Amino acid sequence: MILNRLKRVFRHRSSVYLDYNATTNICKEVQKTMKRSMKHHWGNPSSGYRIGKKANKVLEQARTRVAKSINARPHEIYFTSCATESNNAILKSLSLQFYPKKKKIISTPIEHSSIIYTLEYLETQGIVVENCPVDSYGFVQPEVLSSMIDEDTFLVCCMLANNELGTVQNIKEISKIAKDKGVLILSDCVQALGKIPIDVRDLGVDYASFSAHKIYGPKGIGALYARITAPMIQFIHGGHQEEGLRGGTESIHNIAGFGTACQQIGILIQKTEEMVELKDYFEREVKAIYPDVVINSPVVNGVSNTLSLSFPGIQNNELMMMLDSNGIAVSSGSACSSQENKPSHVLKAIGLSDDVAQQTIRVSFGVDTTKKKLKYVLTVLEKYLKERASSSDVPQRNFEMEKFAR
Numbered sequence: 001m002i003l004n005r006l007k008r009v010f011r012h013r014s015s016v017y018l019d020y021n022a023t024t025n026i027c028k029e030v031q032k033t034m035k036r037s038m039k040h041h042w043g044n045p046s047s048g049y050r051i052g053k054k055a056n057k058v059l060e061q062a063r064t065r066v067a068k069s070i071n072a073r074p075h076e077i078y079f080t081s082c083a084t085e086s087n088n089a090i091l092k093s094l095s096l097q098f099y100p101k102k103k104k105i106i107s108t109p110i111e112h113s114s115i116i117y118t119l120e121y122l123e124t125q126g127i128v129v130e131n132c133p134v135d136s137y138g139f140v141q142p143e144v145l146s147s148m149i150d151e152d153t154f155l156v157c158c159m160l161a162n163n164e165l166g167t168v169q170n171i172k173e174i175s176k177i178a179k180d181k182g183v184l185i186l187s188d189c190v191q192a193l194g195k196i197p198i199d200v201r202d203l204g205v206d207y208a209s210f211s212a213h214k215i216y217g218p219k220g221i222g223a224l225y226a227r228i229t230a231p232m233i234q235f236i237h238g239g240h241q242e243e244g245l246r247g248g249t250e251s252i253h254n255i256a257g258f259g260t261a262c263q264q265i266g267i268l269i270q271k272t273e274e275m276v277e278l279k280d281y282f283e284r285e286v287k288a289i290y291p292d293v294v295i296n297s298p299v300v301n302g303v304s305n306t307l308s309l310s311f312p313g314i315q316n317n318e319l320m321m322m323l324d325s326n327g328i329a330v331s332s333g334s335a336c337s338s339q340e341n342k343p344s345h346v347l348k349a350i351g352l353s354d355d356v357a358q359q360t361i362r363v364s365f366g367v368d369t370t371k372k373k374l375k376y377v378l379t380v381l382e383k384y385l386k387e388r389a390s391s392s393d394v395p396q397r398n399f400e401m402e403k404f405a406r
């Protein structure tokens, strides 16, 4: 009865989206800015006449807004097409500059695929990559990382917040270690922006990467922060844009949207407490429904919106498909790796077996998540688990699942 009523509410009006770490919807303020920009600021920002200058003004205003949101200076911000590009640009530029004088990068095994696969490529070019192990919640031990830095090391690469677990690293301490040893540091801050306050100067990082679509901005626009004196070479050859580092006419409407999204970060941060309450509520209720559930996300030093949950004995694609058929969107981990159909490298790095990793889902909350929506999710989950338990000793062929697997 209750479930049917809730289903009517959520299925027909809109689905329950719990995958905000994959991407976010474009908020109204950003939409407004982008529409205005498309209408009025379509000029080429490099053109010297009025219509070009108008576009250039929007470009620089957005740069200032992005910079302000992370306490950087505007000329330390370079716009890119996405955070994947930012990570590629930093890692490849630095490798080109340091190799063969220095060859080593220290990274972690839980980085995003845009770091992991770029490093894999760089290894084929002679760069040596060593991963600092993480504990069962994904935390790097700074003293272990410190012991791995040697004369051959030119870069430490460690994300601020992990996309699958929500784990927030002690980047300030890691930066200090890198600095003391004369090594540069890159931090992928994509999943931290809008979830925790970011002050790049206080963190002490030399480079950082950001993406607009994780903070209710548009897709296809990212940023690269490079501290004013940190080395950086041209990474897209072409025009003189972005201080000569990245050729190509800037996507003004996307950049303007990114700027506006950054202006909303204060509001997002204010929602943190509310989000923690929702996360605690959800975790508590899931545990009540399914006591065997394992929470992989850390209790302290984690972002407020992310929960990684393992359901022993239940395949995550089965669970996700059941939730999807009820209008609920969750994921098994990073959207960028979801096509690979392999156990998550993050979950394996924290010690989960392949089997348990494939029994794990990630839920990530956003501004539209409410207790009412979570109640619906819990009701659907409870019904499914009860039905599953009562039919567990009767083996059944699941044709739907077979379709999904193909």
Ligand code: PLP
Residues within 6 Å of the ligand: 021, 022, 081, 082, 083, 084, 085, 112, 114, 159, 161, 162, 163, 188, 190, 191, 210, 211, 212, 221, 222, 334, 335, 336
């Ligand atoms: N880094 C992290 C931690 C991410 O979660 C993502 C996106 O999922 C990226 C980098 C890549 O961002 P983009 O989609 O802008 O390339």
